[in-house]
Structures are given as structure tokens and as C-alpha cells.
Amino acid sequence: MQTFRFTRAFAGLLLLASAFTTTACSDDDDKNTATLTVGTDNILLGAEAGASETFTVTTTAAWKAVASGGGFSLDRTEGSGDATIRVTAAAAGANGEEKRLGSIAIAATGVDGVKTVTVSQQGTAPEPLPGDITLIVDFTQGASVTTPELPPYSKDNFTTGRHEYTVKGYQFAIFVDKAEGGKFYWIDNTQFSENIPEPNKGLFFSKLGAYVEFPAIQGKTLSEVRYLPTTQQNDVELELMGADGSEAQYSLDFETDGTWVYTLIEARAGIRYRIEITNTKNAQLAKLMLVYSAAE
Secondary structure, eight states: OHHHHHHHHHHHHHHHHHTTGGGTTSTTHHHHOOOEEESOSEEEEOSSTTOEEEEEEEESSEEEEEEEESSEEESOSEEESSEEEEEEESSOOOBTOOEEEEEEEEEETTOOSOEEEEEEEOOBOOOOOSSOEEEEEEGGGOGGGSBSOOOBOOTTOOOOEEEEEEETTEEEEEEEOGGGTOOEEEEEGGGTOTTOOSSOEEEEEESTTOEEEOOOOTTEEEEEEEEEEOTTOOSOOEEEEETTSOBOOEEEEEOTTSOEEEEESSOOTTOOEEEEEOSSOEEEEEEEEEEEEEOO
16 A cells, blocks of 8 residues: 555656646746756765754755655655755664665656655664674775765865764764875776776875774774775875874784784773874775774
């Protein structure tokens, strides 16, 4: 029955979108042609119940919005002219996993077709498991390894400041300092030469003070960080420290495949750590592995 109700509602949207098309070819066509745009194609709600986000509808015509799926609600479903629609999560997200909840179809009078907005929700932080927890972030897989996606490489890309990303239900952060000329993005070095050896894709972040911040896991202590750079990283100095800038005690070893292995000594439980550039060079991170042990 729910499928039938949505089908009927969606058909109504199509009828609304096609209304008055027989008058669209009048002498005043250029003056009266309606348009419809929406502010985004995707909405990502927070993990908690009641989390909400908004998107805009821009049109000169009457419009309607129909939601499919479940787990979210709209504060308005029809109107005339420009509007802002709030999308609200009905319950907390799935444990540790981002989940697609459904979509919203928007149509306007006199505008062919419909616009669709996909609605997803972040997962709640996974419950700590007994023993060690290992998190692996493989940046060679593409910009979509994080939520939201990492910005792509571009000569005009000037992404700076602090930005938070979710990976496998855990929160990471990336910071680059505009004053130092820093920037970050996902890069595929084979666009410059097909002969660049692997790993040749990853996260580019640059200049003094830039860092990648790791999640804290309740009841766990970060014990090891394994940092594998791309083959294009050169001469950068990277220091492991507390997320507040405090000194961390660790040993550093280098494996034959190029992996930097930071082994923490007397690490503090339940706090965030980061790896930070301490000179004016660029870093390119292909794969990151974090090992968390039970707090003593």
C-alpha cells in the first residue's frame, strides 16, 4: 500500500510539472517560462535523532515535494516561489554506518521533469570492541573514502582551514593554514605522468602546521600509527602530537615499502592525536592505519 501511495503522489508531481505546457508557446514565452532549481542533490543528516539540514527551492511557480523512503520528515511539502525546506531525522543513525534513508522529488508548475534530493544519515560511533581496534583509511581508493568527499585536485583549489570528515563511523579532521600557503585535496598523480609508480594516489596536504587529526575511541589508547606516503612525497617532516598541540612520546621507524611507523609510548587514553607538518613541504598520504589498544 505504501508503494501505491508514493506512486500516486509521484504521478501527481509529474502532472504538476507538465501543467500548462500548451500555453508555453505564447508570444510571452520568454517572460513567463518557469524554472526550478534546488540547492543540493544530497542531504547528509547527523547521527543523532532530530538532526536536521536544509536545502533551497528556487522557482517562480507553485511547487510540491514528495518524500520516499523513511526515517526523516519535511517541514513543508508545497508552496509557491522560493522556499527553504528543512529535513529532520526521525531516529538515531545506524551503529557505525552511514545509511541512505530515501529521497525527495520536487516538481513545479510549468517545469518539465522533477528534481531529486537524496537523503542519507551518518551512523553513530561504533561501540568499542574488546582488544585492539584497527582503522584503515585507504586514500588510494578515491575522494569518496571520506564523508563528505575530499575536494578534488585543481589549479584553482584553495581549500584551507579545518574540515571534519567521517570514515567508517569515526571522525577525522584535516587542517591547512591559509597564511602558510597551504591547501589540501585528493590527488591522482598519474594525470601528470602515467609512469609514476604506485602508490600514486592519495590525500595531498601542505605547508607548515597542516595536519590530519585522528579520532579518539572511548576506553582505548592510540598505540600505533602507520603512515604510507605516495611515491611523490619528498622531504616533508611529520610529527605525531596531541590534538591540542601537546608533545607525544613515540618511536619512529621506516619500513622497506616506505611506511612510517609511529609507536606511542605512555599514550593517553581517550584523547585525539594528529600528525602535523613541521617544515614548509607537502605531504601525500596514500594509506593510514591506526591501532587502538585497551586502556590500562
